[in-house]
Amino acid sequence: MAGPGCSPAVPVWLTEDDLGCIICHGLLSWPVTLPCGHSFCRHCLTHLWDSRDARRRWACPTCREGAAQPPRLRKNTLLQDLADKYSRAARELDADPAPAARAAPPRVVIPKSLTEVGEELTGLVQQLVDIVRSLQSQRRPLEPGPDGGLSAEGAAFSSGVDLSLAAPTHVTSSASEGKMGDILCSLGEIQEKLRESFKWKEAPEEQTRVEVPEAPSTSACPLPNQNCPAPKRASRFAQWAISPTFDLRSISHSLWVSEDQRTVTVSHHPQSYPWSRERFSISQVFCSQALSSGRQYWEVDTKSCSHWAVGVASWGMSRDQILGRTTDSWCVEWKGTGPLAAWSLGKQTLLDSDRPGVVGVWLDLEEGKLAFYSVASEETLLYECEVSASSPLHPAFWLYGLCPGNSLTIEQGKF
Template identity: 20%
Template sequence: MSAASCLLNEDQFLCPICLDVFTDPVALPCGHNFCQKCVTQHWDASDLCQCPICKKVFSTRPELHVNIFISEIAAQFRQSAQQKASRNSSPEKQVFKPGEVFCDVCTETKVEALKSCLVCLASYCKTHLEPHLTAPTLKKHQLVDPVENLEDRMCTKHNKLLELFCTNDHTCVCMLCTVLDHKFHHVVPLKDEYEKKKAELEKTEAGIKENIQQRQLKIQELRRSVELSNENADVVIAEGLKVFTALKGSVERGQAEFIDSVKEKHRKTEEQAEGFVKELEQEISELKKKSTEMEPFLHSEDHLQLLQSFHTLSPTPAVKDWAKVRIHPPSYEANVCDAEESFSKQVKKLFADAKIKKLRRYAVDVTLDPDTANPKLILSDDGKQVHHSNVKKNLPDTPQRFDYCGNVLARQSFSSGKIYFEVEVKGKIKWTIGVVRESINRKGQVPLSPQTGCWTICMRNENEYKALCQTHLSVPLKSPPEKVGVYVDFEGGRVSFYDVGTAAHICSFTGIFCLGKVFPFFNPGPSLGGKNAAPLIICPVNQSE
């Protein structure tokens, strides 16, 4: 030890945090040493895991191991310091670390306490705690983790242990307090009030944790909403750019056509004027020639000669009466109106096409369910076509089958999000399509209306279209659709129908607060002697169109 003392100084073995000789010294990856407990507590109280000296940040908390060599040297320094203190006639007071509780029985070197006794009002190390663990009378004492200032647990007025709680004054009291100052108050054992308050704290803590969790989930929800908004914004911007690019091309073509039509009108006016000018110039030339021929006779003063030669003059050329001839500047207003109408139609068509393209993002695969089909319906093998037959097949009359009306449902059902599918109705003069709830009546006459859980449109007679409600509403269409798109927005409470060919909106059912579980619905209508023999066809949706 003497050799080590010559080379080493005690200051080299002091922890930079507690400023005491190392206890269980550990080395960090950066090379600095600390007490294991000190650096662990330092990290527990900090958001960052870093060296208290050089501030180097560690991405993960280093695994700490006690340095046995430094620990042994530190122990020797500590033992040497204790020996010096024992030889000193007036030893200095032992320095305790903040928050540490030491054994009240130890006389020389104080050892850290293991437990405190609330009856003895003293703290004991492992050795001096032994009687409390073995002696029958002492085993009844209440032991707790080491606490400082046990005298604070005594009633200052009666010098008795504070072991009761007054619920009237909300204060801790001793046994004598209950017969004197708090005689008529309601008092309970300290443990009971402790458990009650602890239960309240646990409940409050649980509520706080739940609130934290709810808010964390809300943060995630909001961030996800922003992400979805960003994704949707990118998609919409891309689609909008395509629309406006097409619109720009359409405007440029329309502009060129407009300019050409105006120039053509001007050219025809110019040609007409030039024709008149040439005709006038020709007449002027002939008239000048006649004037030149007449000039000698006009200047002659010989009566005989004028009269004898007069008959030799050529006749005066015939000329047009130009008094009523006019060139009216053409009106270009019609060209402007035509261009405006054409541009308006093109804009509407472009945005309608963009709308259909957007709806096609929600396309779903739909196939017909033969178990629901009326016995007079003929379904294709792939479940994509249906038409009516006058021959009734012998099929089991199950609860899910339509027995009277020529209806059939899809195999697939939907209850959330947005869906879209397209049905070809080309060549038909009677049909009904839409979506219906699973609870739709399958037997007998089936009334179709939103009140019965059905959102459908139909073609009745030729070019007569209706939205099927309690009172059927006529839907005027400029031309019969060849393909109908069906769009369902569950969150928005909307069922809409579109003419896919013209991208025109046909009609919508709105304000549907609870669509629930729905199935695509089809009725191809009766054959009508072959006039309505064409099938309803569920078309594949091309999202790239």
């Protein structure tokens, strides 16, 4: 029983995201809470407001609720206390890993090579073969053999073998035996295809992306050891395909790009980009390419991002607005939960579609059309709308949420 003045400790599971600042992606420091209820680091919020134009200077970075005058920023002592306790607990765990080990150690998943995956699948098929053969022998009738002893099934029964995996009905017909034989033949074919396929698709050790293995095409590459590249997907948009690159003038401080400027990632720490009035105040970025005529198509890999929006916008889009919420931006959006959505001219349309792993964007400025596709073995239309070509449009992206490491990649040369 707790003593006077004490209250029982209730375990509460918190992550850094629960006490994080959406601007700097770190733990709240000197947290302040705006009238709308959202909280931020005081320094981050005032720095963001100082970089904005006067129209929406005092708006909340999360919900955009604003005020004509700067609100009084008072320290939220409860949030500060929680953030301090979280920091102390994290330091204690780093100093003494034993309690963490006694609780629930984090699972470390080591990626397997393609060869290891192939060997495991082949082993599983072999287990199925053994099971079918065992069932085949167990289904033989319980009758004396030519020498007066029991048949194979009878011997198994008398020796205590568990036959509970067998079917509830005792099938001894030749038809059942035929089905068993067919199953064994099919499993044998699967084994052989697995061996050939994984040998054919085995990637070098330095390759970081693993492609789904496919059976080799004997017409294109008759011998597996020729190391022929996998055939490209035949896309109806291939002749209009482009590979845009991210624009460093517009990129938010919370994002960074790869050396080839085709992968954008949510950073663990704010980036020290030079000041620019073209820079987004939230986790968004444009591509450098200004598209003002003709037809273009590009694809974006979204599999490494849990919250994202992919679309197009004019260069004049307000840098503190969200993609799709303005009259000069359009996108499809996935926010981790709920259905996929499309945004056009500030209006949302819910889409009857699963989350696409790759999004194809088709921009036809000759017809004034924009379409989004889910890309797998072929392109499946997600949403189509009209766009205005009064000003050039740029590929645009939003990586939402406190999820450092989330990334989007513009595909090239695969369609």
